[in-house]
Amino acid sequence: MNAAAQFERVSQVFGDFTAVDSIDLSIAPGKLTTLLGPSGCGKTTSLRMLAGYTAPTSGRILIDGVDSTRTPPEKRGLGMVFQSYALFPHMTVADNVGYGLKLRGLTKGERQERVAESLDLVGLGHLSGSRPRTLSGGQQQRVALARAIAIRPKLLLLDEPLSNLDARLRVQMRAEIRRIQSETGLTVVLVTHDQDEALEMSDDMVLMRAGRIMQQGSPTEVFGAPANRFVADFLGYENFLTTADGGLVTVRPEHLEVSADSAATRSGGLALHGTVMDVAYRGVDLLVTVTVVDASGERVRLVSDVRADGRATVTPGDDVIVSAPETRLVSLPDETSSTLEPRDTDSSLAG
Template identity: 55%
Template sequence: MTGTRGAVTFEGVRKEFGSFTAIPELDLAIAPGELVTLLGPSGCGKTTTLRMLAGLETPTAGRILIGGQDVTRLPADRRDVSMVFQSYALFPHMSVAQNVAYGLESGGMARREARGAAEKGLDLVGLSGMGGRLPSELSGGQQQRVAVARALVLEPQVLLLDEPLSNLDARLRRRVRTEIRELQQRLGFTAVYVTHDQEEALAVSDRIVVMKDGRIAQQGTPRELYDSPASEFIADFIGEANVLPCEVESVSGGTATVAVGGLRQPVPAREAAPGPARLAVRANAITLTPGAGAFAGRIASAAYLGDHVEYEVETDLGRLFVLDAEAVEPLATGASVALGFRARGLALIA
């Protein structure tokens, strides 16, 4: 993909609904061919942002550019974007091929040409030969792929996906999100993906934009956000971290030595200075050893989930959530344990 085709820019975008300000001010740039996920809890502004990009909502202030063109006041049908809805929005009385061709035919393309393009679109998403079926004859995952094919045949600059997997069961979600990601990488189109599911965002994204109260709380690659959360909100929202008070004792060569729970632990300094701080600790970064230790705890609850055990552990620093993927047998409720830390999964936060 060359030039600015597929590039998206929000410049000082503000959105108000009466006296309520949903988006105070948004500045965001998306590169051509990039898959960016807008992630956050309900009411954070991610869907409003997507709807403004789609032309379904008009900004109160600021500009939106697609491919270098100002589209802020353009209607949805003139924006060169396609949207995949969580409800699929397929016509039940039309065949799969008719559903995929519908947008092309509505835009004036001859029926034969549109049907040919529809078959190519179905082939792209792995549904070759299924054009004659009705949507009701397909699985949920196949229906979602039809919705993606219908959007792609329009050859939009940007593909918008609004909670596209929310109606699928867990196993199917994993498969379809992989298919969407592989398709996006193979074809190189720009995509803006909205979800509240942090695992989904980590799996599909080039970049994740975490939103809170209509603002960008942090953005970066999945690994950057997981390994280096900028705040307690990010640490808890992406990866469900425990946040513990600690003391930065010294900083040297980019590494800080922190004292926490009776233990001393080296962690990336992240511009920290000696003094009180907070340490985000991933659930799988905590080790448990039966018996006493410098950082002592007691098993409050244990849940065996097949490939791992989840614990709630009472400590002097509060109740901690611990995930152990190596346990053969769960530790007994009430057992005394010594807590330790693994090298990865610890981050000082502001």
């Protein structure tokens, strides 16, 4: 099947700054793809090029297999929702949703039908006569979504649509967008810098850093086998160690055990002597910080997320064994030989 959209060696250069650096990207039809990465990595710039608001400095963008690099936004048949809802305050909800349809020359009857259908889809049929200012943030964002869907876009592009909502509503809306996507079978490209949002919502996730794509795959693929240290770090792998043979491994805090008992030493897997530096109480769990000396002789700080009943079995200053089973260790490629070297301008690993 044709990709719904394709980037071929697409770059975007602003002055002497390369915001998007020769990316190749394929967006699968009928799926939800997220562009994920830290602030400034080029997510919005990529989405704007796909929408046609900015022309790439070089490279091609294909939509449904057709070179659309120079096609103006209104001819691309895309729906777009931004972080700000940008609803017309003087129009009713229904008129807001129907706005794009009028521009497209649909008859009044067709428009009413599409508006009703779109508002039903986002669960706001009962508010069609309301003004935007009388709605909550979440409801306004649903209206913006209904407006984008009403034109039956080839692609629905969402740029951090949930970031203005409070934490609870944001989580609800993730499920809503998933439901709408699967009910309509729309191809959706969602930009986010929230890894939980991406993991929960994506069929396919694309991790970006400093204008480049670090990894693309399903959430389980990427989470289970991060391609490099940057991806691992971004997805919450906090512990990085050099192994005896000079390789780099990572292990998640929830898979790292800290034990005062030296009998805990395992055969296979990880087992190192360490010293407890800090124990932080966090309600459901405890965060234990330990320093160890890894195989390269380097002193390394490790964190273990202990699901305890709020009682620490270790205290700062204790000598402990830090361990993890073999199955929880994820090997990473040697960064120095990697083609994914960060650029000089990259600051995403700072701190």
